[in-house]
Amino acid sequence: MTTPLISGKIGEMADWKEGMPPVVRFAPSPTGYLHVGGARTALFNFLFARHHGGRFILRIEDTDRKRYQPDALAEIFASLKWLGLQWDEGPEAGGGAGPYFQSLRTALYREHADRLLAAGRAYRCFCTEERLAQLRLEQEKAKMAHGSGYDRHCRDLEEARVRALLAADTPHVVRLKVPDDRSVAFHDLIRGDIAYDSAQLDDLVLLKSDGFPTYHLANVVDDHLMGISHVLRGDEWIASTPKHILIYEAFGWAPPLFAHMPVILAPDGGKLSKRRGAASVLDYQRAGFLPEALRNFLALLGWAPGDDREVMPLEELIAAFTLERVQAKAAVFDETKLEWMNGVYLQRRSAESLLPDVQAIWEKMELAHDALADEVFLKKVIAMFKERSRKIGEIAENSLYFFRDPLEYDAQAAKKYFKPDMLPRIDALLAALADLQPFAQDALEGLYRRLAEELGVSAGKLIHPTRLAVSGVGFGPGLFEMLETLGRETVLRRLRKARGQIAARGQDGN
RNA sequence: GGCGCUAUCGUCUAGGGGUUAGGACGGGUGAUUCUCAGUCACUAAACCGGGGUUCGAAUCCCCGUAGCGCUGCCA
Structure with a gap:
């Protein structure tokens, strides 16, 4: 798949207008499993795209070679597919804006960094990591109220000096020239207008010394080139958004629309993690949850349809989903409610x-x-x-x-139902069941009711002990359905065994 | 420390100046076919605090407080 280095000319990117099909993306980093927070962000992107008839792109942000985990990719794909969040473009799906791995697009980012360099909107920085660490340490000590971050040491290096350092192959990064004392504002679709003073922003790195882009550069370049209309991402990105706005400006591009999703918290209010509840989507699969249940539950974390519906199959979610109804507040992941919802979907299956x-x-x-x-x-x-x-x-x-005879009887239930006066009743049951034709639900119920009447006891007096005898426990499905499925032979065998138990108990005086 | 975001029952939420503040999960109580971990009914439970604006604030504004995020050649 070949991709032109630069598609779309500077400044030509049109603003998205109401009614146009939106283009969104989910852009995970393959540094580990997909957790439910990420899955929820993916879900909202997916629902938004489907609701408006737009496209949902999956893009892999694998620009950090230190944190890359080879297994993560398969896990992310499997998680999304399991939840039914099929992407329209991306790895495996293809599409005209690929490749969809940022590690395959490094030439593109370098090209774009060069453009900024040439335009005087960025500069090369030769500061060593040691110097930067030292700087941070001093700033920490001085508790600088203002201007923390990079000190612009290399911002105004003489051209000759830069050439010399380059000639000597000195490692360097490319930084954005952030303007002084400007307000950088954007409109968040969920939170409204948010403004930052550019003095808060330092000259962020665009290109790392290993030639890979930072998230900031790659994300802006790709969102632009891929025609992303709406950036729906986690709210940990709010503080980075003004930086991105500045990058769009430097390129002369119109930024997309932004909407920052609230985070999902663990029940104790802290961050979600493996230790506090599962967190990994595939862990929920392994724990016996249905994808449609987890998906429905996740949709309700930070979003509500506005009426009283809670159980909503995918089509209903798509029809009802709008960004305006996404909450700004962080939500706690309540596994008990997830279990309830899973039970609902289990019944429906x-x-x-x-x-x-x-x-x-x-x-x-x-x-x-x-x-x-x-x-x-x-x-x-x-x-x-x-x-x-x-x-x-x-x-x-x-x-x-x-599948096998009960090994023991629930003690509480046995105390209640396995009493000596049961012996004659079991004998009567044994005799009647042996001849019952057919050995089926309705006939069984008729038999039990009739026999109870003959013996002058309530039907429950026969039903409960039978249940305990055949299942070993005091709860479960309807008895007659159960007996039919178990079959005559098994039922008789287990009743006889229980009879022996009761007789033995009687002798012990228990 | 700085900057930003957020704030309705225990939890998820509805509410967008006038409501008995509604629903769901979980809890409690009761009913029910043979049990319930099923089903149904009923019930307890909330507007973070303080100032404004207004005839009237859960709703709008400000301050405080708390939680969270960012402050990396991580994303």
């Missing part, structure tokens, strides 16, 4: 669609092979448990008695 994920968990549990091979049976089990589970894993874990 078909057993069929859940099968692969649940099956994968069951298969790690050394269960009987023949049962695991019977998909019809598995889907019945999933159907029963997805209604009352909050994570995929719960479906697999709470349904184990469909």
